[in-house]
Amino acid sequence: MSSHIMSAFDEELKYLNRRISEMGGLAEQMCADAVHALVNGDSALAQKVISDDVILDNAEREIQEKAIVTIAKRQPMAADLREIIGTLRIAADLERVGDLGKNNAKRVIAVQGTGVPRKLARGLEHLSELALVQLKEVLDVFANRSAQKAEAIRQRDEEIDAMYTSLFRELLTYMMEDPRNITTCTHLLFCAKNIERIGDHATNIAETIYYIATGAQPQGERPKDDSSNTLGAVVE
Amino acid sequence: MNMMTEAAVEKALDQRMNDLSYKMIGKDVSVYYGEKRALFDVNLNVRQNTVTALIGPSGCGKSTFLRTLNRMNDTIDSCRVTGRITLDGDDIYDPAIDVVELRARVGMVFQKPNPFPKSIYENISYGPRIHGLARSKTDMDQIVEASLQRAGLWNEVKDRLQESGTGLSGGQQQRLCIARAIAVSPEVILMDEPCSALDPIATAKVEELIHELRSNYTIVIVTHSMQQAARVSQRTAMFHLGQLVEENDTDKMFTNPDDQRTQDYIMGRFG
Numbered sequence: 001m002s003s004h005i006m007s008a009f010d011e012e013l014k015y016l017n018r019r020i021s022e023m024g025g026l027a028e029q030m031c032a033d034a035v036h037a038l039v040n041g042d043s044a045l046a047q048k049v050i051s052d053d054v055i056l057d058n059a060e061r062e063i064q065e066k067a068i069v070t071i072a073k074r075q076p077m078a079a080d081l082r083e084i085i086g087t088l089r090i091a092a093d094l095e096r097v098g099d100l101g102k103n104n105a106k107r108v109i110a111v112q113g114t115g116v117p118r119k120l121a122r123g124l125e126h127l128s129e130l131a132l133v134q135l136k137e138v139l140d141v142f143a144n145r146s147a148q149k150a151e152a153i154r155q156r157d158e159e160i161d162a163m164y165t166s167l168f169r170e171l172l173t174y175m176m177e178d179p180r181n182i183t184t185c186t187h188l189l190f191c192a193k194n195i196e197r198i199g200d201h202a203t204n205i206a207e208t209i210y211y212i213a214t215g216a217q218p219q220g221e222r223p224k225d226d227s228s229n230t231l232g233a234v235v236e
Numbered sequence: 237m238n239m240m241t242e243a244a245v246e247k248a249l250d251q252r253m254n255d256l257s258y259k260m261i262g263k264d265v266s267v268y269y270g271e272k273r274a275l276f277d278v279n280l281n282v283r284q285n286t287v288t289a290l291i292g293p294s295g296c297g298k299s300t301f302l303r304t305l306n307r308m309n310d311t312i313d314s315c316r317v318t319g320r321i322t323l324d325g326d327d328i329y330d331p332a333i334d335v336v337e338l339r340a341r342v343g344m345v346f347q348k349p350n351p352f353p354k355s356i357y358e359n360i361s362y363g364p365r366i367h368g369l370a371r372s373k374t375d376m377d378q379i380v381e382a383s384l385q386r387a388g389l390w391n392e393v394k395d396r397l398q399e400s401g402t403g404l405s406g407g408q409q410q411r412l413c414i415a416r417a418i419a420v421s422p423e424v425i426l427m428d429e430p431c432s433a434l435d436p437i438a439t440a441k442v443e444e445l446i447h448e449l450r451s452n453y454t455i456v457i458v459t460h461s462m463q464q465a466a467r468v469s470q471r472t473a474m475f476h477l478g479q480l481v482e483e484n485d486t487d488k489m490f491t492n493p494d495d496q497r498t499q500d501y502i503m504g505r506f507g
């Protein structure tokens with residue numbers, strides 16, 4: 001797209017974009033670190049994730065303030081308006097991603113007693129990889145604004161949901177096998193749910209990018225393959 | 237009657253209904269100033285009880301188009317208009333049309349305030365008097381007060397109605413001209429950048445007035461403020477180099493316009 005006649009407006013938009021990319025990078029790192037800390041019982045790393053969250057919160061607040069000033073000052077129209085509103089939404093999603101990463105980090109101490117069984121660790125890592133790939137790709141798409149790619153990412157949320165459901169099933173099995181696993185497994189269950197929600201936020205971001213690029217909401221229901229809500233029936 | 241013709245009849249009826257919902261229809265309107273062509277085959281319809289905003293860069297022909305709607309271009313010697321413009325289905329360029337009556341039905345507020353060099357009262361009462369709209373002095377007083385009230389000027393001038401209209405400030409003069417335009421109860425009101433000389437409060441009053449007038453009148457407004465167009469209009473038409481490049485619902489126009497030139501213009505980008 002061509003430049004604004006007021007070059008300062010371009011600078012403001014570029015700044016917001018850069019801050020979103022930074023938030024995205026940090027959120028991604030936090031989530032990866034949290035799972036790492038969890039499976040390795042690394043409480044120092046967990047502590048770092050917890051303190052990184054403050055940076056992310058501040059970044060969201062700063063983006064919000066800057067965006068509001070830009071709206072008041074420039075009275076943006078059309079694609080510019082969509083971009084700024086989109087930026088606000090994406091910043092909020094990334095802030096939530098950070099919270100979920102932090103929540104996972106907080107559970108490191110709780111599961112340290114028993115440690116995380118190898119098989120479950122692998123499942124969690126795999127789920128986390130899927131969600132992080134999703135997040136990473138969506139941030140790349142944010143940089144190049146491809147509606148087509150945003151749509152493709154949105155379609156892939158299904159994979160994460162399916163993986164989450166299978167991990168959920170596995171955790172239930174562990175708990176039934178030995179009630180002493182219940183505490184750890186419950187925490188891991190929350191962790192898995194958190195990771196699945198990180199994927200949801202990545203999908204939200206993909207939808208926002210699609211809107212910024214086209215001015216339309218993506219068509220059709222978001223694909224869902226999370227059947228964990230009916231899994232109680234399986235245990236019967 | 238088979239299905240096809242029935243559908244065709246229905247379509248023709250729909251078309252007819254559509255035409256009726258247009259207060260004015262402009263078809264292939266071109267305007268020349270001497271050799272210079274200022275408008276190129278503009279097809280733009282003005283919907284009844286709707287505010288239509290005309291936007292576009294300076295010199296693109298907004299005022300020129302607006303003036304064709306009540307034949308204000310007749311007053312410019314070099315100016316020639318081709319195409320067809322109708323008001324309630326009647327060709328306004330028909331030689332049988334009484335131009336004075338046309339301009340009472342299609343009133344205008346100009347870019348620069350142009351009060352008559354007469355008293356404030358007479359500025360308003362002139363139109364209603366020549367069109368025989370007041371039966372008595374009380375009637376006329378009422379029209380003058382109501383018009384000034386609606387234009388948001390009454391409180392500022394109620395004690396000086398006999399003073400000259402040209403003695404008012406620029407913004408007050410503009411509101412006086414708006415009061416003058418609505419005093420004759422026109423069906424269509426054309427406004428050419430009516431707020432360009434007004435402060436934010438007076439602008440808000442005029443916008444509120446436009447909002448109010450919309451239920452009974454049809455309004456076409458030229459504005460350089462994208463926010464104003466977005467606030468007051470339901471339809472927006474974008475002109476560029478004498479051509480109509482896009483006409484759309486205002487909400488769509490300012491969030492996701494179809495034409496690249498509209499995009500660049502409203503976002504303040506280099507085209």
Ligand SMILES: Nc1ncnc2c1ncn2[C@@H]1O[C@H](COP(=O)(O)OP(=O)(O)OP(=O)(O)O)[C@@H](O)[C@H]1O
Pocket residue numbers: 269272274292293294295296297298299300301312314
């Ligand atoms: N009386 C006139 N004689 C000759 N040319 C004219 C006359 N009025 C307008 N034009 C020309 O016609 C073109 C369209 O002018 P018009 O006044 O309609 O533009 P506009 O869109 O209203 O611009 P602005 O936003 O600056 O008021 C311009 O090139 C202008 O120079």
Ligand SMILES: [Mg+2]
Pocket residue numbers: 298299300347428458
């Ligand atoms: Mg003009």
